[in-house]
Amino acid sequence: MSDKKTALVISAHAADFVWRAGGAIALHQDKGYEVTIACLSYGERGESAKLWKQGGFSLEEVKATRRAEAEAAAAALGAHDIQFFDFGDYPLEIDTNGKYQIVDLIRSVQPNIMLSHSKWDPYNSDHMFATQIAIECRMIAQAWGHKPGEQVLGAPQLYLFEPHQTEQMGWKPDVFLDISSVWEKKWAAIQCMQGQEHLWSFYKNVAENRANHFRRNSGGQAGGKSAKYAEGFQSMYPRCVDEL
């Protein structure tokens, strides 16, 4: 374990972390955190349409391509580490043993903060399943009787990052994070996603508009804080503070 602060991003498919939390990853790395990304699958079957349309790839080749893209994106963001679990996608399914593998990672990272998907997603049940697993594995990692002797997990916040259609997922951000200083890194990471070029400008728009919300909520026309790009997150748990 490191003395540094750490973060753990749990991504259902290989690319999810880029669009939804790329800014947070790069920013916290810049701030001295060690950020680990866990990809539960490669999104090989459901989020690799371009390759399948192109044809000629085996499932393993699609996985390898997606993995390479994700590793490139993680590098662009300066992420400390990226782990691939290869649990399969569409559907993502994780058994008890798979949960334990995730718990092992959580315990080894000892994250100060965790990030994952929205609670509900009728377009993509893999996404909501990833969040359910994140909650469950966070709980197991806190158990003193799970692999007794290991360091148990504290109570890290679980931030739900922005889904593709926020309102349909019932996702409501309560935190806006200024990612202006790392935007170029996020934009570079986005461009690693060669298979999903149709989403690039979408998420650029999102970042710009979340910055508008950031400015509005920090003072608006009466002197909001400047921000050109931002990301939104929904907290799963209450915060504990010494000052409001």
Add this chain to the structure above:
Amino acid sequence: MSDKKTALVISAHAADFVWRAGGAIALHQDKGYEVTIACLSYGERGESAKLWKQGGFSLEEVKATRRAEAEAAAAALGAHDIQFFDFGDYPLEIDTNGKYQIVDLIRSVQPNIMLSHSKWDPYNSDHMFATQIAIECRMIAQAWGHKPGEQVLGAPQLYLFEPHQTEQMGWKPDVFLDISSVWEKKWAAIQCMQGQEHLWSFYKNVAENRANHFRRNSGGQAGGKSAKYAEGFQSMYPRCVDEL
């Protein structure tokens, strides 16, 4: 206007601020904030049962008694200022002119944070009306065309403090504040409420149990932060941050 950070507590009746935000008031004063309390009414008709049962008091005498108690409590908390609007209670009713008076106060205080009641309260419509008014007056105070030339309001967070029956009010805290260091002040303020002695131990229990939640959410058995007394708050608006 002061150079200090400021807070504004909008309390439907004279005693509400004590039970629900007394710790936050004392704590922020200790931290150098100037905290102003606005009592929209004295709670003279609906929250002074003991005096009315005792008998022999005129409405004005009840108001004076309640005011004295509230002033004593504010003093016990070290509050910077307490203002009484005398809009009447059960029901609390505020017309356009009344709103403008509240806006005047908001603008003169220029609060960094505001505090008021829960959004819904089927037991006490005065409470939810106070919150509605807080939201509306916050908006008016932000308008450049309201008394042009005055300093407009930024975008302070509005914290909803804890109602008496949280679940019935649909109130969900997302912040726990450690008030251990000022508990003695809050307890002293509570004891100023001679007419509502039946609530003293109730709110002591609340403070103790919210401290349990504070410890649980900050790490629990794996090393939560110590807190003997706490208060919970629900944020109305998202936060804008530079780090999660």
Add this chain to the structure above:
Amino acid sequence: MSDKKTALVISAHAADFVWRAGGAIALHQDKGYEVTIACLSYGERGESAKLWKQGGFSLEEVKATRRAEAEAAAAALGAHDIQFFDFGDYPLEIDTNGKYQIVDLIRSVQPNIMLSHSKWDPYNSDHMFATQIAIECRMIAQAWGHKPGEQVLGAPQLYLFEPHQTEQMGWKPDVFLDISSVWEKKWAAIQCMQGQEHLWSFYKNVAENRANHFRRNSGGQAGGKSAKYAEGFQSMYPRCVDEL
């Protein structure tokens, strides 16, 4: 005040109590309650289409017709009393003085239970306003400082009766009441509503289907209690019991 148990039904328009709580009224009268019905308006403008289509009536004549129907329905149900406030409809508007009149009625009845409309109704804002007023006046009636010396109100349950399109109103029944023994009275009261014959069979169907729900929730095919007609209600407040 009577020694008997009492109930108070607050109906936005003259006919509402018939469709929505007619069974409860007749049943509780049979059980020895004194049930008072308060009609806040006659529904003269918005719920008297048949008369207006027919033509030749003045507003006062429409009111008189609706009042006569409502009185006949109340008589058919055996209601103890029916009061008309004539606050106007579409929109129903009630000022402070109007609230005090309702509080006077509440205090004179001292209801063990109150009944009114659903909390939300995008088809009919009079309905939701009536509920808001019921909640507010219940609170005022509890205030020791409102007309000191009068007997204050306790904490009667407020049951929200069934709106016309339950799902659109967000209304969820938590109580089903067997009204089989008084169905003939309710049906007779329904037939007093000569201007709204298009609703008769609708509410007969409702009563039959709510009885199905009654049987299902009391045991279903494993021995549910018999009920041929029922009404559903949503409780606003928790119950206090000595046995689950």
Add this chain to the structure above:
Amino acid sequence: MSDKKTALVISAHAADFVWRAGGAIALHQDKGYEVTIACLSYGERGESAKLWKQGGFSLEEVKATRRAEAEAAAAALGAHDIQFFDFGDYPLEIDTNGKYQIVDLIRSVQPNIMLSHSKWDPYNSDHMFATQIAIECRMIAQAWGHKPGEQVLGAPQLYLFEPHQTEQMGWKPDVFLDISSVWEKKWAAIQCMQGQEHLWSFYKNVAENRANHFRRNSGGQAGGKSAKYAEGFQSMYPRCVDEL
């Protein structure tokens, strides 16, 4: 009354209709509807910061400026009519007589569809009040006893247009409208809002991203319908159809 289909947009302030429903207005005009815009206020105090910061304007001059902008925008959209009620803003307040004026407009337009704001808006209580009024006046306009002899209103859908921070307002779109064919008109109308240039690119981004949602919900990568710009709406009432 016209033989044409009609629509009525109820806008709390002068500019709201542009950002939130400009595409729908232009599109339905193109389809042969007559679209009427009702501005309940000019947004003179709360949404004219640029003018007030600039200084030297009286309230009436600000109103005139905002009115001119709104008229220019309505013209750019090809709207049939735009009406200004001048009820005041921050806060918007409408009494019974004001409601009747709106009812008069509704009845004269006899809209097939109505559009207004989201149900909840903690940033801007004028917005949610406008919706409340839209619901209430729709109801009054349906009353046979309100100005008997006039043509009563049917049951037009009320579409809630997109607020500035959708998730904070609890707004969830259930309809996406392709406005690609009229985007140039909407963009021209947006540019009429000289005082709010900081919002231009924000709403261009919104239109682009809603088009992504349109494509996704109409088939996505398996052949969604093309759309470059779209608007989202939330329906207040159910639809009645002959085919799913």
Add this chain to the structure above:
Amino acid sequence: MSDKKTALVISAHAADFVWRAGGAIALHQDKGYEVTIACLSYGERGESAKLWKQGGFSLEEVKATRRAEAEAAAAALGAHDIQFFDFGDYPLEIDTNGKYQIVDLIRSVQPNIMLSHSKWDPYNSDHMFATQIAIECRMIAQAWGHKPGEQVLGAPQLYLFEPHQTEQMGWKPDVFLDISSVWEKKWAAIQCMQGQEHLWSFYKNVAENRANHFRRNSGGQAGGKSAKYAEGFQSMYPRCVDEL
């Protein structure tokens, strides 16, 4: 695959489609759709009480009886096809392989619309599980990497049909469908359900009352469209339209 429009109804137990979507099935067949019904189980254990009470049947005989009833009902509705998966009921459990079988059916039908149960059902977890499976299999069917080369699914609407106790299931219809023209077929199909005669009149009442809602929402007393029988549905996804 057919050139015709198609619909797919996913029914947890053999009889569910009759009560809840029988009208939609018959109507869309009449309109030229090919409607396929998928029964995930026969409801052999949990919805065949009459047979079990009667006694003397083996599980397979109960299944056969239920299957025959369902086939007769499908025939009465004129359904294009009915498929039985025999996954078992009380509880309905479906593993990965079972999901793939359903995906195969979805892909072969290529439905323009899908229909299934409500999202929540505390009385019958099979129902909500069927909906979860429908959402998951719709997603898998959209994946270009699932059985590459097969035609992937577009983005059909998923309509949630009416559960037995709508309010307890949190089900809110946003579409009412006029089924008057096919009511006789639905009634005939209902009468095929010899084991559940206690539900016949219940669902006749439902159809009549939903027609009242249809008329109300299409104009009410100001000229609603005629409908004697209707069904209600809740849409899972937004619609994409060219006109509001």
Add this chain to the structure above:
Amino acid sequence: MSDKKTALVISAHAADFVWRAGGAIALHQDKGYEVTIACLSYGERGESAKLWKQGGFSLEEVKATRRAEAEAAAAALGAHDIQFFDFGDYPLEIDTNGKYQIVDLIRSVQPNIMLSHSKWDPYNSDHMFATQIAIECRMIAQAWGHKPGEQVLGAPQLYLFEPHQTEQMGWKPDVFLDISSVWEKKWAAIQCMQGQEHLWSFYKNVAENRANHFRRNSGGQAGGKSAKYAEGFQSMYPRCVDEL
């Protein structure tokens, strides 16, 4: 089966029933019910931190210790029976066979009322899984075709008992139960939980404060019923009554 009324408490871990429903258990025993407690696991891994910190225990020894505590607590409450399923905790996982074991217990107890956890718990997925299982097994127990010939279950209410952080779990009590007469038994049972002494005063505070809510909802200052200790419960299903 007994002629007595019966209750069944389904507890995810060995200690849950004590804090959350200990009063209800003791009270209903006093009233002549036979109350059976089902512990789905011992909480051996996740709720036995004290033992694991102390060290030197095997998993089986931890289970035995927790079982002994739970049995002592059940005895202190006078419970009729306590059953341990040993399904494991953190995570609690139950397969089809496990469900059938629970169904067997439900059928043998034939509970008039059932009690279990809140529907949602992001801190502890075992808790919400227990409730899901309770709902599912209640359904199976009602099926005439599950082990035909056995007595099927009726439709017992399922009460959700109080979770540790009520607002975070979305739990809302609609029933308060006066447990003053059995408080000493609950307190004794609480003291059996030697491993969780940090929770003793927390739940004493809860009991005192729920009694305040009990008094408030039964009349408050106008004459609420006396109660020194209470428990709150949320009902899953509607009640069927002969009187409101």
